[in-house]
Amino acid sequence: MIVTPQGYAPVTRASQVNGSNIYAFRANCSYRRxxxxxxxxxxxxxxxxxxxESYHGMLACVIAGAGIALIPRSMLESxxxxHQVEAWPLAEQWRWLTTWLVWRRGAKTSPLEAFIQLLEVPDSARQGYQ
Structure with missing residues (x-):
């Protein structure tokens, strides 16, 4: 979600926030890229x-009116x-990012297997989630 200070006009395109300061993780972060x-x-x-260094820090800066941030909806809502900011979903072609779960060969433990099963959400359950 594009997170802006409260009262900000809806954001549907980057040109609407051209030149805005942004709060993000380091350059190697996939969300920042x-x-x-x-x-x-x-x-x-x-x-x-x-x-x-944290989404909480980003949110505090946005609440203070110092800029904007990109924060996953589930993280923001937690x-x-x-409630002190505006949040705008990205256009459909920008809405989804792929996250890779990587582990060392031979290191697949029972807890890791359980975690993988939790992540395997059917496509039908994802419909409508932003």
Whole structure:
């Protein structure tokens, strides 16, 4: 979700927030790369990119009106203060990111197997979730 300060106009394109300061993780973070690609694809560019160490820090900066952030919906909704910001879903082609679960060969334990089973959500259960 594109997270903006409260009262911000709806965001559907990067050009609407061109030049805005963004709060993101380090440059090797897939969400940050995705956020920067979203700007670039629309011919826009973020202002200053402030590197943060937590989603909570990003949210605090957005609440303070210092910029915008890209935060997964489930994470945002779990955090105190999420009602103090606006949150806008990305357009469909930008909405999904692939997360890879990697483990060392021969190190697949019973707890890891159980975790994998939890992650295997049928496509029908994902319909409508942003």
């Amino acid at each position: 995705h956020f920067e690609s979203w700007f670039h694809a629309d011919g826009a560019a973020p202002g200053t990119i402030h590197e943060m 955090m105190p203060g999420h």
